[in-house]
Amino acid sequence: MSLIQQFPAAASISTNFHQSPSSTRFSVKFTVSCCSVSSPVTVVNGNIDMKAAAERNEIRLGLPSKGRMASDTLDLLKNCQLSVRQPNPRQYVADIPQLSNVEVWFQRPKDIVKKLVSGDLDLGIVGLDTVSEYGQGNEDLILVHDELSYGDCRLSLAIPKYGIFEKINSVKELAEMPQWTAEKPLRVATGFTYLGPKFLKENGLQHVEFSTADGALEAAPAMGIADAIVDLVSSGTTLKENNLKEIEGGVLLESQAVLVASKKSLLQREGLLDITHEILERFEAHLRALGQFTVVANMRGTNAEEIAERILSQPLLSGLQGPTISPVFRKSDGGVKADYYAIVICVPKKLLYKSVQQLRAIGGSGVLVSPLTYIFDEETPRWQELVSKIGL
Numbered sequence: 001m002s003l004i005q006q007f008p009a010a011a012s013i014s015t016n017f018h019q020s021p022s023s024t025r026f027s028v029k030f031t032v033s034c035c036s037v038s039s040p041v042t043v044v045n046g047n048i049d050m051k052a053a054a055e056r057n058e059i060r061l062g063l064p065s066k067g068r069m070a071s072d073t074l075d076l077l078k079n080c081q082l083s084v085r086q087p088n089p090r091q092y093v094a095d096i097p098q099l100s101n102v103e104v105w106f107q108r109p110k111d112i113v114k115k116l117v118s119g120d121l122d123l124g125i126v127g128l129d130t131v132s133e134y135g136q137g138n139e140d141l142i143l144v145h146d147e148l149s150y151g152d153c154r155l156s157l158a159i160p161k162y163g164i165f166e167k168i169n170s171v172k173e174l175a176e177m178p179q180w181t182a183e184k185p186l187r188v189a190t191g192f193t194y195l196g197p198k199f200l201k202e203n204g205l206q207h208v209e210f211s212t213a214d215g216a217l218e219a220a221p222a223m224g225i226a227d228a229i230v231d232l233v234s235s236g237t238t239l240k241e242n243n244l245k246e247i248e249g250g251v252l253l254e255s256q257a258v259l260v261a262s263k264k265s266l267l268q269r270e271g272l273l274d275i276t277h278e279i280l281e282r283f284e285a286h287l288r289a290l291g292q293f294t295v296v297a298n299m300r301g302t303n304a305e306e307i308a309e310r311i312l313s314q315p316l317l318s319g320l321q322g323p324t325i326s327p328v329f330r331k332s333d334g335g336v337k338a339d340y341y342a343i344v345i346c347v348p349k350k351l352l353y354k355s356v357q358q359l360r361a362i363g364g365s366g367v368l369v370s371p372l373t374y375i376f377d378e379e380t381p382r383w384q385e386l387v388s389k390i391g392l
Contacts, residue, residue: 057101058101058102059101059122059269060102060103060104060105060120060121060122060123061096061102061104061121061123061124062105062106062111062121062123062125063084063105063107063112064108064126065106065107068151069109069126069151069257070106072150072151072257073125073150073257076283076286077096080282080285082098082279083096084104085097086104092107093105094106099275102275105121107121109126109127109130110130110134112126112130113133113134114134116135116140116260116262117135117138117262119262119265122262122266122272123144123259123261123265123272123276123279124259124260125259127153127255127256127258128256128258129153129192129255131143132195132253132255133194133195134194135260136194139263140262140264141262142261142262142263142266142386142389143259143260144259144260144261144276144280144386145283146258147256148257148283148287149256149257149287150256150257151255151257153255154233154251154255155231155233155251155252156230156231156246157229157230157247157251158230158231158233158245158250159174159227159247160222160227160243160245161244161245164179165227168247169247171203171247171249172203172248173247174186174205174228174247180205180206184207185207185208185209186200186205186207186208186209187208187211187226187227188200188208188211188227188229189212189213189217189220189221189225189228189229189230190210190217190230190231191231192230192231193210193212195252196230199252213225218238218242221244222242222243229244232255233246259279259280261276261386263389263390266386280380280383281376281380284377284382285374285376285377286374288374291348291350292347292348292371292372292375293347293348293349293369293371293372294344294347294369294370294372295344295345295346295347295352295356295367295368296342296367297343297364297365297366298328298340298341298342298365298366299341299362299363299364300341301339301340302339304325304326304327304341307341308322308325310362311362314361316347316358317345317358317359318345319345319346323343324344325341325343325344326341327341328342343364346372356369
């Protein structure tokens with residue numbers, strides 16, 4: 001007899017786990033949201049029932065609803081000519097006119113991951129830390145693009161600079177401290193109740209008690225409610241201001257925004273592979289062009305080969321595959337001749353001035369500089385990797 005359970009729209013669960021003295025102690029209170037925006041999620045013998053999700057025809061893309069990640073995601077889509085159209089800012093559903101049959105759902109990042117797993121969403125943009133924490137290694141979650149170049153941060157273990165931790169500078173030294181026993185475990189405050197315990201157990205810390213805390217975790221050690229924290233760090237300034245320090249080997253994860261998809265959806269949802277391919281191509285072309293400039297200049301010379309030799313003698317002027325060289329025709333002595341050549345190269349922004357200096361040194365003049373929007377190359381390797389991951 002199969003067990004069928006319908007989860008309610010939301011459930012609040014309080015748990016306390018106390019294992020044997022030789023194992024990790026875990027104490028955490030958390031809330032689980034299991035709601036589906038269209039229908040309840042059905043679990044049959046512990047497996048998600050994809051029937052209801054498969055019945056819909058539209059493709060659903062989950063985007064963060066608030067904060068810096070939300071605004072940066074909308075900026076990325078806009079820069080890729082995929083502007084999100086949201087007639088009413090209070091609505092959680094929008095569309096992208098350039099992508100047919102695609103609905104945009106604004107959700108909390110953790111809910112995006114949960115709904116990718118449940119089948120309520122097909123694609124999502126969130127931080128890698130969120131995918132890792134709430135996806136918990138689920139094989140149905142596929143990273144389509146793992147470097148969207150914003151939302152950079154790291155998930156780190158941090159301890160006080162003072163007291164018994166003053167001379168502790170590595171996770172290894174922390175694990176070897178004799179203070180931590182079954183009766184008095186290391187107390188760690190974190191919102192990452194999957195990645196935190198997993199990391200510390202793998203690094204030899206057996207006597208640990210985890211707890212969540214409302215508000216800024218950085219204050220927990222100073223308040224005496226935790227010995228250490230596991231939290232996201234960007235610049236590290238907040239840690240320093242609260243007399244906390246990161247230690248060697250204490251980075252759990254380097255994170256940034258990623259594009260993630262449901263493997264089941266990629267295989268079953270009509271049109272999703274084509275949409276994913278287009279989004280991936282647009283992202284790749286735009287991200288490849290970030291920080292690149294087109295440089296156009298005129299150079300006097302006898303032929304294109306001679307100009308090419310001069311250009312390629314300079315280390316910063318080779319461009320993507322090499323310079324493009326074309327004759328410049330001008331009137332001279334009643335006729336037309338080509339004693340100048342126009343050269344076009346692609347130059348990184350950070351090397352622009354040095355590149356212009358090298359160009360001038362070999363006779364370049366009339367230098368024009370313009371930013372690049374897209375660089376479409378051959379088929380992106382990420383697409384081939386995705387096809388391989390889903391077994392096509």
